[in-house]
Amino acid sequence: MLALCKGWVKMSDNVLLRVKDLKKYFIVRRSFLSPPLILKAVDCVSFTINRGEAVSLVGESGSGKTTLGKTLLKLYEPTSGQIIFKGKDVTNLDSKDLLWYRRETGLVQQDPYGAMPSFMTIFRILEEPLLIHKVGTKEERRELIFKALEEVRLTPVEDFAFKYPHMLSGGQLQRVAIARALILRPSFVVADEPVSMLDASVRVEILTLMRELQNKHGISFIYVTHDLSTTRYFSERIFIMYAGHIVEQAPSKSLVTDPLHPYTKALINAIPDPDPENRRRLRTVPPGEPPSLIDPPPGCRFHPRCPYAMDVCKREEPPVIEVKSGHEVKCWLYTHS
Amino acid sequence: MQAMRSYNLTDALLSVRNLRLYFTTTKGIVKAVDGVSFDIHKGECLAVVGESGCGKTSLARALIRLLPRNVHIYQGQIILDGYDIIKLNEEEFRKKILWRKITMVFQAAQNSFNPVLKVGFQIAEPLMVHFNMSKEEALNEARKYLRMVGVYEGFADRYPFELSGGMKQRAVIAMALITHPQIVILDEPTSALDVITQANIMNLLKTIKQEKGINYIFITHDIALSSELADRVMVMYAGHVVELSSAEEFYTNPLHPYSQKLLASVPTLKVDKKLEFIPGAPPSLIDPPPGCRFHPRCPYAMDVCKREEPPVIEVKSGHEVKCWLYAKGG
Numbered sequence: 001m002l003a004l005c006k007g008w009v010k011m012s013d014n015v016l017l018r019v020k021d022l023k024k025y026f027i028v029r030r031s032f033l034s035p036p037l038i039l040k041a042v043d044c045v046s047f048t049i050n051r052g053e054a055v056s057l058v059g060e061s062g063s064g065k066t067t068l069g070k071t072l073l074k075l076y077e078p079t080s081g082q083i084i085f086k087g088k089d090v091t092n093l094d095s096k097d098l099l100w101y102r103r104e105t106g107l108v109q110q111d112p113y114g115a116m117p118s119f120m121t122i123f124r125i126l127e128e129p130l131l132i133h134k135v136g137t138k139e140e141r142r143e144l145i146f147k148a149l150e151e152v153r154l155t156p157v158e159d160f161a162f163k164y165p166h167m168l169s170g171g172q173l174q175r176v177a178i179a180r181a182l183i184l185r186p187s188f189v190v191a192d193e194p195v196s197m198l199d200a201s202v203r204v205e206i207l208t209l210m211r212e213l214q215n216k217h218g219i220s221f222i223y224v225t226h227d228l229s230t231t232r233y234f235s236e237r238i239f240i241m242y243a244g245h246i247v248e249q250a251p252s253k254s255l256v257t258d259p260l261h262p263y264t265k266a267l268i269n270a271i272p273d274p275d276p277e278n279r280r281r282l283r284t285v286p287p288g289e290p291p292s293l294i295d296p297p298p299g300c301r302f303h304p305r306c307p308y309a310m311d312v313c314k315r316e317e318p319p320v321i322e323v324k325s326g327h328e329v330k331c332w333l334y335t336h337s
Numbered sequence: 338m339q340a341m342r343s344y345n346l347t348d349a350l351l352s353v354r355n356l357r358l359y360f361t362t363t364k365g366i367v368k369a370v371d372g373v374s375f376d377i378h379k380g381e382c383l384a385v386v387g388e389s390g391c392g393k394t395s396l397a398r399a400l401i402r403l404l405p406r407n408v409h410i411y412q413g414q415i416i417l418d419g420y421d422i423i424k425l426n427e428e429e430f431r432k433k434i435l436w437r438k439i440t441m442v443f444q445a446a447q448n449s450f451n452p453v454l455k456v457g458f459q460i461a462e463p464l465m466v467h468f469n470m471s472k473e474e475a476l477n478e479a480r481k482y483l484r485m486v487g488v489y490e491g492f493a494d495r496y497p498f499e500l501s502g503g504m505k506q507r508a509v510i511a512m513a514l515i516t517h518p519q520i521v522i523l524d525e526p527t528s529a530l531d532v533i534t535q536a537n538i539m540n541l542l543k544t545i546k547q548e549k550g551i552n553y554i555f556i557t558h559d560i561a562l563s564s565e566l567a568d569r570v571m572v573m574y575a576g577h578v579v580e581l582s583s584a585e586e587f588y589t590n591p592l593h594p595y596s597q598k599l600l601a602s603v604p605t606l607k608v609d610k611k612l613e614f615i616p617g618a619p620p621s622l623i624d625p626p627p628g629c630r631f632h633p634r635c636p637y638a639m640d641v642c643k644r645e646e647p648p649v650i651e652v653k654s655g656h657e658v659k660c661w662l663y664a665k666g667g
Binding site: 060061169171199200201202204205208226227228229230232233256266267268269270271272273275276278279282283285286287289 | 614618
């Protein structure tokens with residue numbers, strides 16, 4: 001079992017975050033009297049993220065991508081495994097160190113309306129993290145907040161600062177969320193589906209802004225999304241998640257042009273490009289739906305939907321294989337090549 | 338002028354002429370649909386695209402006469418199979434048009450099931466109510482349609498919470514098809530689903546279209562997705578139709594600056610390109626800008642665009658655009 005989990009970790013000076021064999025299990029009960037069941041939301045995940053690098057974490061709903069993002073930020077306690085951030089083990093932190101970790105990290109959530117307290121003005125919302133971490137005097141904070149708003153292009157700043165969340169559009173509010181996540185100058189930010197609730201034309205605008213700020217401040221980003229088509233524009237590397245596992249990780253271009261895992265191939269096949277020919281052809285997509293995380297299939301979790309499934313896939317969990325430099329896949333198909 | 342054209346002149350299944358739908362709100366009159374005209378021919382799918390707040394869903398609701406109470410103006414012509422939908426009274430509309438000729442799959446329809454009724458019963462209900470079918474017969478029919486949309490027919494006896502999102506969406510499609518309508522309005526039918534499920538549903542819709550010759554009106558803000566079904570594409574902006582053309586023309590040679598921008602903002606997986614976005618947001622429908630409603634965001638805006646509403650110009654046969662840029666040549 002241990003041998004299977006090994007292999008994702010690579011050493012480099014430039015590494016900001018190293019995750020090893022991370023697991024997050026939840027205990028669920030179907031009803032009051034039924035025995036507790038274990039839901040394996042994130043199961044034996046290992047990877048590293050470099051300083052200033054943007055990584056996309058792609059998967060369907062229920063693949064564990066949001067849980068992974070929140071566990072990395074220590075919003076969930078990991079069940080087992082190790083998270084090493086800036087050379088420090090942050091898997092278990094006392095409250096003082098946790099405050100330091102909170103300052104070093106940021107989160108942008110999916111639903112900006114739900115993520116903002118409706119009774120606070122934008123100014124107060126942005127001031128909150130500064131107050132908690134005792135940053136600056138009143139004047140300095142004011143300056144920081146106005147600068148943050150300007151950075152996300154909510155200008156004229158004075159107009160926006162004293163509005164309430166319901167007075168802003170979804171796109172504007174998501175800018176506030178980005179400003180809030182970045183105001184303490186963290187070195188690591190998780191953006192959990194930051195644009196999935198927004199209109200298609202606003203999405204590119206918000207993602208471009210995020211990318212720009214990420215490069216400007218040298219922040220490492222994890223962009224959690226189900227939309228593979230935007231990822232190649234906004235991240236250096238892409239991780240594909242399926243049923244709690246990372247099944248493939250590769251540089252963006254390599255993953256899109258030369259996908260290895262059958263699941264990645266299926267995802268890419270399912271995404272339409274605007275082409276009038278589309279209506280005349282059916283897409284080859286795997287049947288069925290992602291498995292339950294309470295009782296996942298044995299062996300490779302994708303095997304019931306995989307067109308290439310072999311006998312071994314049904315019995316044993318596939319190992320992680322580095323097929324090309326930096327391009328790793330968790331699949332039995334590549335064990336002999 | 339356009340409103341004078343009578344329905345026997347075209348061989349269209351559905352002709353809409355000068356349709357207007359305004360709402361009264363506390364802030365003023367919202368012109369959600371403002372003079373929309375188009376035809377749908379037999380066996381054709383029309384995709385209606387545009388950003389949110391452009392009047393796409395209001396158009397759908399006007400077509401199926403599902404209107405809220407604050408309607409200010411509802412006028413124009415919607416001619417379906419010889420009936421003028423707007424002129425029919427409530428009773429006639431329900432007896433002759435709704436369910437029999439036109440049905441709708443709503444946005445996030447997976448969540449529109451009644452949680453305390455079995456899925457099969459809900460699919461069968463229109464047959465019992467509108468076609469006086471016995472419960473047994475109707476339930477059998479529901480099972481048949483569930484099978485057709487690729488859901489195990491035993492699920493007819495399950496409750497909605499026991500089905501996954503994708504299965505519920507298929508069940509809703511079964512419900513929309515069970516009364517053999519001629520037109521099915523699909524309002525963002527896959528907006529809450531994962532990409533693979535979305536592709537599966539699109540495959541299903543394509544197969545049904547081929548086998549049954551059903552017409553779709555496919556409403557979406559996802560341009561890439563619209564190409565999955567569209568035979569023709571209609572672009573809406575701030576309550577107006579700004580471009581109407583065949584799919585072949587639209588995806589390769591869009592004419593209206595708004596359409597061009599929309600297409601340029603689509604992230605493509607296979608082709609490398611620079612992504613663009615349209616700065617600003619669609620205008621308020623209460624107080625839209627004068628002249629062309631797109632002019633404040635248009636890179637080619639001229640003086641005339643700010644003053645006068647552009648005419649609809651047929652640049653090529655079957656390719657219409659509402660823009661001053663194309664006015665001179667014609």
